Structure formats: C-alpha cells, structure tokens
Amino acid sequence: MALQVFTAVTGAAWESELVGALDRDDHGVTVVRRCVDVGDLLAAATTGTGQAVLLSADLRRLDGAAVARLTAAGVAVVGLVEPGDTRATERLRQWGVGRVLSADADAETIARALREAVTGERSAGHQIGDPRAALPVLGLPPEESDRPVGRGRVVAVWGPTGAPGRTTVAVGIADEAARLGVSTLLVDADVYGGVVAQVLGLLDESPGVVAAVRQASAGTLDLAALARLAWAVGPQLRVLTGLARADRWPELRPQGVEVVLEQARRLAALTVVDCGFALEEDEELSFDTAAPRRNGATLTVLAAADEVLCVSGADPVALQRTVRALGELRDVLPDVEPAVVVNQVRRGPVPGDPQQEVAAALERFAGRQVRAFLPADRRATDAALAGGRTLGEVAPGSPLRAGLRALAAELAGVPASTGRRGRRRA
Template sequence: MTDERMVTVLVAVRAPDEEAAVVTVLGAQPRVKVARRCAELTELLAAAEAGAGTAAVVSGDLPGLDRDAVARLRGAGLRVVALEDPATSAERLAGLGCDVVVTEGDAENLVAAVRGDAPEAAPPPAPAPELEGRPGTIVAVWGPAGSPGRTTTAIELAAALAGVGAAGPRRPGLRRRARPAVPPHGAGTVLLADADTYASSVTSRLGLLDDAPGLAAAARAAGQGVLDVVTLAGHSPVVLPGVRVLTGITRASRWPELSATSLDVVFQRCRSLASWTVVDCGPVLEADELLMYDTRAPQRNGATLSALQAADIVVVVGGADPVGLQRLVRGLEDLRDAAVPVPAARLVVVNRVRESAVGRRAGSQIRDALARYAGVDDVHLVPDDPAGLDAALLAGRVLAECAPTSPARAGFSGLADRVRELVPSGVVGASG
C-alpha cells in the first residue's frame, strides 16, 4: 500500500492511555485517518462491515477477540494490526490470523503496519521434528445421506492404515477413557477425527465414553490461537495401537462449536501430529440458507466443507443398492459443485456389495451403472459381511480384532492400499 492512498483506521484498544497514544501517533501521519474509536469488539465488527475503515488496530486482550472475529475483519477487507502486551503473546495473536503483531509503544512499526509496509505476522509453529518436511496426509470420508457406511469406512480405514491386527490384539483398557498423555507420534500414526455435525457416532462405534471434549475442544483452542501439537495430542487419546481419536460433538445441537475457521487450523495441526488423518464428515454440502441473508451466520456444514477443502484424498462412500447408488450419483454431482474448492483426489467406494440387493454379478452391475451415470471408471467394492460387522458393532471394536477373516475387512484393507498408492503421486501434502 502506498502513501498516495488514504488509510482509514478503526481503533479498538482497551487501555485509555494506550488508545490515546495510538490515536495521536496515527493522527499525525499524512494520508492516515482514524475513522472511529470503538469501545468493544461488537462495535468494531459493525464498523468494519459497514466499510468504515481499511485497517483495524486492536489490543491483544480485547474481550471476544478470536479467530472468527479476525476472519470477519479480514473478510470485510481490513488489515488487522494487533498490539502485543505482556498478557497476550505474539504467537497467540498470529495464531488468531492477525496480519501484523506490534509491540505496545512501538510507534514506528505501528505506522508501517497500518500502511501495509510491515512484514506479516510469524507463521504458525513448524511441524513436529518427526514429520518435518513430510506433512501428514488428510483423508476425508464423505458420502450422501442415507447411512452408506461413512463412519464404518472411516474407522476401518484408519485401523487398516495403522496396521491394527498385524501386531497382535489390542491392549486391554484402551477402549475406555484414556489418560491425556502424549505418546510418541510420527510415521505410521493415524488420527481419526469425527467432524459429522448431524450424527456423530465414532464414540458409540468404538465403545468410547462420550464425555471427552475431542474435536470441539481442539476447535476452541484453535479459535483462541493456542492450539499446538501437544494440546491436540492431549485431546486425541490413543484407543487402538497407532490410532488416536478426536471424538465428535455429543449432541447435534452443539454444531456451532465446530467453526470452519477454527477447524482449518485444527486440520493443519493434524498434519504435524499424525502421518494420516482420517476425517468422518457429515453428508450435507449445501451452504446454509441463512447465508443468503446473513453472510456472517454460523455454518452447520462448515465442518464438512473445511475437511473437504483441507483433504488430500476424498473417499466417497455409497451404498450397494438401487437407492444408495442413485444417491451416490447425485452426491458426486454435489461434490463437484461444492461451495468450496475440493482439489483432492477422489476415490469412490461402494459399501455392502451383495447380490441380494443388486442382482447377479453385483460388482459388474455396480461398475457399469457408475460408469454410465456418473462417469466413474474406477470403483472400489467392499463386500457385505453382516455377521462380522454386527460383531464389531456389538463389541465396540474393529474387524481386525473380532473378525480378522471377514471379507469386509479385506475390502477395507484393499481400500487402505489404494489410498497409500496416491501418496507418491504428489497429491499428498500439496496443501500442507
């Protein structure tokens, strides 16, 4: 930004003396105008969305200042300059998404930051040493409504990627609430995250207690700019050998806790904690209807859209029956027209393949139907195994533990191999 253009500044600083100093310094600069002094965050957001300024100077301890608020200010076209103080570190303010962090009393850097001449805030902490230079892979498991088996696929895929069952049975007691210790993490670690805001069920499926904060707590920490790898590990206990779990919300009404802006940071941290992150997504992709009238309304589907946008690979799950295949065809169209860009590689999986619902030569019929109506030539089929899947559901375990010879387990193991094949292609890590 050059001095030829007038810079209008909105000031929201708590301490009266500091506010007066900021106004005095900026008011004495050419081509800089203090447009409004805001007493609280609500007034600042209203002024920003009304187009009253091009830059905002905020104190780091401003009540209510979080990642969502900073995102709203930046969405309104403002450059956000935060004042660091002893109670609020520069790292936290940078984690909130502020453009520049300036030490209180540093008039020269304050003016440069408001004009856009100062360097941007420091980036988030670097990945853990074990994964440095090789960020983890995010796999989003999505499918249309109608119980096509998204959660089962996500759980079994995570177990297969971690090699559960290959090194003996699971240790006793891990299904219950685990201690928030930080076991070693690195190559081979898998993180299973439940981001379904409609029917979160990973905890029930694995027999876990549902009082753990999990993904919601991680999102809160990200919203406050304090989420790091150690904090994320504390919210994701190890429940299977090599598999951590970020549990979902306990009630569907708690969906506002999973803010898309916060989850963007959570998924970035997941790349540093685990080699693989498998995200169980909700079925709905549409932008909320309220957004037609209020672009700042919370988005219930924001969690799913955030996961899809962050993913390196999207596993699209459909059911192997006439209704499920029809929904899958339409779901693939919806995915292509999603409200956010989904640059990830896509792997189509058809679950519970059985001749009783499709007819003879079920696999061939499914492939022909998807090739004809959805243009999908490569489909991975998972055979049905009611006895094995029911046993796993009853015991709260994965197929590798209670039905190791299940044909469904073989199908999910093949899916894990297909996912691994995409890693050397350059797809993985492209957004990390």
C-alpha cells in the same frame, strides 16, 4: 487517498499516542473509528467505512471467530502485542491474523503493515510465515516425545445421506493404517450423528472435538493439548470423539475446525475425518447474518483435506443419492475432486456383476471412476459393533477388512503387507 483504518487497542498507555501518530498525513493512514471492544469493532466493520483494523491481542472477547468475521467483511487485520509477548503473538497467529507487530514499532512501520495487509503484498520484514512453525512442541505425552513432527495428510470420509457406511469406512481406514505402523488420528466431525465413540466402545461424554475447537477458537490449542484431548486406543491410533448430542453443532465453528486440522497434521502422519453428509448453504445465513451454519464444519473439512473419499452404497437408491451428492459437491466446492468408494457390494440389488454394473452407472451419470469396492460382510460388522471393536480385532480374515487394509495402505503410502496384528489397548 488515505487508508481508512479502525483501531481496537485497549488497556495500553500508548494507545492515544499511537492513534495520533497514525493520523498524520505523511503516513497515508486515517483512523476513522476507535473501537472499545469486539462488538463495537464488528459493528463498525459492517458499515464498510474501514479497510483495515489495528487490534491488540488483549482485546476483550477477541477470538478466532471474530477475526474470521472481520475478514469476511473485507477488513484486513493487523495485530499488536506487547514487546516480547510471544504467547499473544502465537494466539493471534492461530486466529488467522496474518501480520503481528510489536507495540513499540514506529508509526510508519505499522502504517506500512496496514497497507500491505489491504493490498495482499508480502513483506519480508512483517510477513508471518506458516503458523505451525511457531507452535510449541513441548509437553507431549512420553509415548509421543520421540515422534518426528511433520505435515501429515488429511483424508475426509464423506458421502450422501442414507447410511452408506461412512463411519465404518472411516474407522476401518484409521485402524488399518495404525496397524500398518502409521501414526493415525481419527476425528469425528459429523454434525448430524457422529457415532465413532460408540463404534469403538468409548465414552461419548469425553470432550473430544468440541473441546479441541473451543481451545482453537481461544488460541490455546497446541500439539500437546490436542494429544491430551484425543483417546489413545492403540500404539499408533488416537481418536478425537464427536458431539455427544447433535444439538451442540454450533460449537463446531469452521475457523476452529480448520485450526484443529492444522494441529492434527502435526500430531499424526494420517488424519481420517468422518464428516456429515449435508452440503447445503443457507443463503440467508451466508449473506445476511453472521449466524453459525450447521454444514460449515463439513465444508471446511472437505476444502482442507488432501483427499476426499465419497462413500456410496451399492444399490440403486444409494447410487442415485451418490450421483446427486457429487453434483452438489461440484457446485459448492468445484476444486475438490473426490474419489468414490463403493461400500456394501453384494449380489442381488443390481443384476449381473455388481462391480461392473456399479462402475458403469457412476461413470455414465457422475463421470466418476470407482477408487475401491468394499464387499458386504454383515457378520463381521455386526460382531465388531456388538463388541465395540474393530474388524481387525474380531474378524481379521474378513474380505471387508482386506479391502479397507488395501485402501488404508494406498492412502498412507505404505505397503499393505507390512502390518502387525495386535489388540487395541483400552
């Protein structure tokens, strides 16, 4: 049975000849619709009449979100670019197109790529490898030019509602890792109320993560672009600030967030992401429409992270919220195994030894052991917040800072005793 294919190849003189060649019976491909733009293509994809699409990189309004919607509709995507157009090839790769061919390829080669895209088979001649390998490394700021580029780790800092201290933990881990000599990127991806910029005394009007996701969706985000968008607040620490207003959450498209994280792995050895708390998936939006989902960015970060830290408070109410949140995470992302970090540990909210009581409660009701206990130090955190500085700057001897330092060293895989004290530069 012939493979049913859409085409969306515009602005090229060879489009008619290509469609005619693909329609020949000996290729096993039948063109069921020739789409003129992205809207026409997405509408055709929802009909279920096509199994694959052959599209050109210059298709009007094509972006990563459109490719993601095609994939979600069960339509395999093969890209065509003008011969020698490497920029268009890189752009399609960033958008998630798994196979990209030159437009001068013969019809049999293109038909074979379409069949392989549908069946999921890998072909050495047509397989697109790791997209990161094709992205340019040139254009970095001078201080980054000598830094080796590799695959860094992503740590997601997440937790239930109720202010258990997610941002405090995320900022503390990032700052301490940087002080330990680890190149670090701190990303504010909280779609409900990200305040990393305010905590560090940065301007919240800076473009930050929204601009990075926008460039990722347009296929123009590379290593140099991400480095320009992130604030350099120290020799080893960069910050990608979050949403200036919570109502701008639709701009954090999951597909764009995923590309940002891939570039972050190249920019820094450790990327720490401050996430939102909510995990609910709206079934109507998930299955009936292609509308953006507010928690899509959080779910994308948690699924892509190498390690997920669930930050919990140490009082009975916070522990109950944590138990429920861990259950929700297990239902939504069963493959994610979070590590629990209990913050604000102090005597009073629970009887007896707080660490023993909290550990026993989480083991009993959530089946989780505690990765780290962080003591409450209100005086130090108030001083840091008032000055827009980190604990390492305002309270180097704080027990909370010591706990964050030990956790950062463990996550970064470096000794905790090799850090250097120093001031952040503006």
